[in-house]
Amino acid sequence: xxxxxxxxxxxxxxxxxxxxxxxxxIWTGSVLLQQISAFVMVPLLALFELxxxxxxxxxxxxxxxxxxxxxxxxxxxxxxxxxxxxxxxxSVDRVFGGYMPALxxxxxxxxxxxxxxxxxxxxxxxxxxxxxKGGKVKTVLYIVSGFFALILESALRLGYGLGGSGAExxxxxxxxxxxxxxLSYLSFxxxxxxxxxxxxxxx
Numbered sequence: 185x186x187x188x189x190x191x192x193x194x195x196x197x198x199x200x201x202x203x204x205x206x207x208x209x210i211w212t213g214s215v216l217l218q219q220i221s222a223f224v225m226v227p228l229l230a231l232f233e234l235x236x237x238x239x240x241x242x243x244x245x246x247x248x249x250x251x252x253x254x255x256x257x258x259x260x261x262x263x264x265x266x267x268x269x270x271x272x273x274x275s276v277d278r279v280f281g282g283y284m285p286a287l288x289x290x291x292x293x294x295x296x297x298x299x300x301x302x303x304x305x306x307x308x309x310x311x312x313x314x315x316x317k318g319g320k321v322k323t324v325l326y327i328v329s330g331f332f333a334l335i336l337e338s339a340l341r342l343g344y345g346l347g348g349s350g351a352e353x354x355x356x357x358x359x360x361x362x363x364x365x366x367l368s369y370l371s372f373x374x375x376x377x378x379x380x381x382x383x384x385x386x387x
Contacts, residue, residue, distance in 0.1 A: 187242050188240070188241075189248075191235040191236075191239035191242065192235065192253070192257050192260045193256075195233075195260040195264045196260045196264075198232045198264065199264045199267040202229060202232075202264070203267050203270070203271060205224065206271040209276070209341070210274060210275075219341060222337075222339075222341035223338075225334055225338055226335060229268065229330070229331070236260075239257060255313075258315055259300070261323055261326075262296050265326040268326075268330035269284055270289060272284040272357075273289055275337055277337075277340050280350060283336065283354065283361070284357070284361045285358060285361070291365055291369075292364065292365055292368055295369055295372050299375065305382055306382045313375065316378070318367070318370060319374075321371070322364070322367040322368050322371045325363060325364050325367055326364055329360040329361055332356070332360055333357045333360075336353055
């Protein structure tokens, strides 16, 4: 496997690991595990988000840019980001609950499934749909929103109550996820406009 694709694979493998790190402390109710997870979740996620930079860097430097990488990279991004979003629907907090409403998650999931379907159709016709500018902006906001919710959750797990600002911070997280939802569909419309001919060929 090419070095650039190995970095991408790290994100795919990390997704279920992150899911367990986030949720096992909630399932067990262990205060110790909550504190340990609070210290490792943000740094680990930051480390594996960096692999998105490294896979692109080495793909260009070593001349490894190819159709597989163009498909594998956005797949890994989506897998990791959706895992973070799914985790953000739950929290150790019993007052405000999760940071991402289930409806927003479901709508974003539908978008990503539709985008994956479009990429499969394009691949069948020998076209690899690389990430466009709108898709890249969407991905950046996905990451920012995920980190924001994760920082709030980590603070709670370390015993730092959000005090009177708790409601405002929780609302800010929901607003960020709403913006993610809007950008995800705007970028998907952009993909449809630019690759409409691919759909017409098969329909």
